[in-house]
Amino acid sequence: MIVHRARQCTSRLAPSLRKHVLRPQCRLSSSSAPPAAVYASPSHSALAGITAQLDQIAPRIDIRPEQIEVLEEPKEFYETLKGLIRSARKRIFLSTLYIGKTEHELLSTIHEALAREAELKVSILTDALRGTREDPQPSCASLLADLITAFPDRVEVRMYHTPNLTGLRKGLVPKRINEGWGLQHIKLYGIDDQIILSGANLSSDYFSNRQDRYHVFSSERVTDYFHRIHHAVCSISFLLDASPASQSSHTLTWPHSNPAPSPLLNPRRYIEAATTLLLPICSPSDSSSQSAPSSTTIKEADKSETTTTLYPLLSHPPTINTELPALRALLSPPSSNRLTSYTFTAGYFNPHPLVKRTLLDLSSPSWSVPGTVLTASPHANGFYNSAGVSGLLPAAYSHLSLRFLQAARRARANIALREWKKGVVGEEGGWTYHAKGVWAYFRLAPPPSQPSPQASSPEKQGTEEAAATLIGSSNYTTRSYNLDLEVGALVVTNDKTLMGKWRREEENLKEWTQSVGEGDLETKERKADWKVRGAMLIVKLLGGSL
Numbered sequence: 001m002i003v004h005r006a007r008q009c010t011s012r013l014a015p016s017l018r019k020h021v022l023r024p025q026c027r028l029s030s031s032s033a034p035p036a037a038v039y040a041s042p043s044h045s046a047l048a049g050i051t052a053q054l055d056q057i058a059p060r061i062d063i064r065p066e067q068i069e070v071l072e073e074p075k076e077f078y079e080t081l082k083g084l085i086r087s088a089r090k091r092i093f094l095s096t097l098y099i100g101k102t103e104h105e106l107l108s109t110i111h112e113a114l115a116r117e118a119e120l121k122v123s124i125l126t127d128a129l130r131g132t133r134e135d136p137q138p139s140c141a142s143l144l145a146d147l148i149t150a151f152p153d154r155v156e157v158r159m160y161h162t163p164n165l166t167g168l169r170k171g172l173v174p175k176r177i178n179e180g181w182g183l184q185h186i187k188l189y190g191i192d193d194q195i196i197l198s199g200a201n202l203s204s205d206y207f208s209n210r211q212d213r214y215h216v217f218s219s220e221r222v223t224d225y226f227h228r229i230h231h232a233v234c235s236i237s238f239l240l241d242a243s244p245a246s247q248s249s250h251t252l253t254w255p256h257s258n259p260a261p262s263p264l265l266n267p268r269r270y271i272e273a274a275t276t277l278l279l280p281i282c283s284p285s286d287s288s289s290q291s292a293p294s295s296t297t298i299k300e301a302d303k304s305e306t307t308t309t310l311y312p313l314l315s316h317p318p319t320i321n322t323e324l325p326a327l328r329a330l331l332s333p334p335s336s337n338r339l340t341s342y343t344f345t346a347g348y349f350n351p352h353p354l355v356k357r358t359l360l361d362l363s364s365p366s367w368s369v370p371g372t373v374l375t376a377s378p379h380a381n382g383f384y385n386s387a388g389v390s391g392l393l394p395a396a397y398s399h400l401s402l403r404f405l406q407a408a409r410r411a412r413a414n415i416a417l418r419e420w421k422k423g424v425v426g427e428e429g430g431w432t433y434h435a436k437g438v439w440a441y442f443r444l445a446p447p448p449s450q451p452s453p454q455a456s457s458p459e460k461q462g463t464e465e466a467a468a469t470l471i472g473s474s475n476y477t478t479r480s481y482n483l484d485l486e487v488g489a490l491v492v493t494n495d496k497t498l499m500g501k502w503r504r505e506e507e508n509l510k511e512w513t514q515s516v517g518e519g520d521l522e523t524k525e526r527k528a529d530w531k532v533r534g535a536m537l538i539v540k541l542l543g544g545s546l
Contacts, residue, residue, distance in 0.1 A: 053329040065495035071214035078207035084191040095188040100203030127184040128159035145250035157240035160184035163263035182483035315486040349375035363413035376433035377421035399528035402521040418513035
């Protein structure tokens, strides 16, 4: 969880690309049309007050609320994933940090699907550093090499390598911590016309006792869109070749067809080419340049007023970030639509300074929106009782939580901090907490043409008439936005059934939490000692962050 800021490559970017660094929106020129599958909803939608700002930040896809299913448990996620793979007919694409080196059942499920369906093709994207960490011993790469050997024409595995770790530094940094310079952190699990968005990786703990979030979208448009992101990142990643003659049974090569030079040879040009490739995909819909919607789109839009809209979000440091401005836009709504409450969660709670400022401002007396933060108890932190420096991380995160509560007290912000705990890590029945995201609830103002005399009644003021959730791979930290590749989705709806699903998801997570205050974090057992503070200071002086 230690990161190194990537300043050197940013400063050397071409002027035409440098202007996009962490801009609040990524917009194409009028000569470039966004994908036809991405379109705007009717302008009279009751959600327009919430979505107006988001429309300027990211593409939008209007879908039916019943196309979204919310899963709750790791086992349910695993069984759903395997079930979708077994029914696959045309494509499987998986973007993940890594696949556990012992996940033979998952690979066997994919193998059986390939053997059954002659037209099925599989594309897998992982991180190169994490995927080869154990080489030449069994690793994610060696596991996937066996699948390539069995189906060489229908399985492609790509491994993304950060442009921030090259040359002498790459040779000096130990494998155990080299991922601190940047990762492929996207989690997309697409099968045919369905896709699971999650923060979970593909390994046994994420299938059994590591709590995350999981949304299944049964939509060809949504799946096609995220497949474009997956395919684009694959095209600027190393290709995994099965090589029986190699000591580790595989090699990584850089195909000549890749639209960018290797990040290990020319990091600056790699970033420029990657930005040129990804920028059009993350562009917001623009009615002045978009193609006319298909007849299918028109029919769906004519059925009824849009109730649910999805905004795909992308973070490609250091040049593209649509997630951070979308998050801030969501939590800074127009005064005509009152945000009634929100919950923010991250297993590793160290929010980016702009995220922290947004939460504090929103819950301060000027806005007075009650907020809840869910994070992992030290007993639910994956580094609890770890050997070496990593064992200090749970205490470091407790110290960061204390700082946040102190800042909230100074700002007089109405924010409650709750820690998630389900047993103790390393003991029988112990779970870890890895969920991240946002739930926000609104009371909509009536359209100008439809004034509502009942809007001022107390019972009407308390009604939650719309909601939004942010789900994906990001932890919303400085690391997430400075180094890692992240993808997520912000979904907005006024459909009561879907809102109920999100409420149940949120409440199921809160069931395992308890409120924590400053006093709890200042006890002898929780207070960060000099070793923790010293380690945090050294990391900061070296330009890093947790």
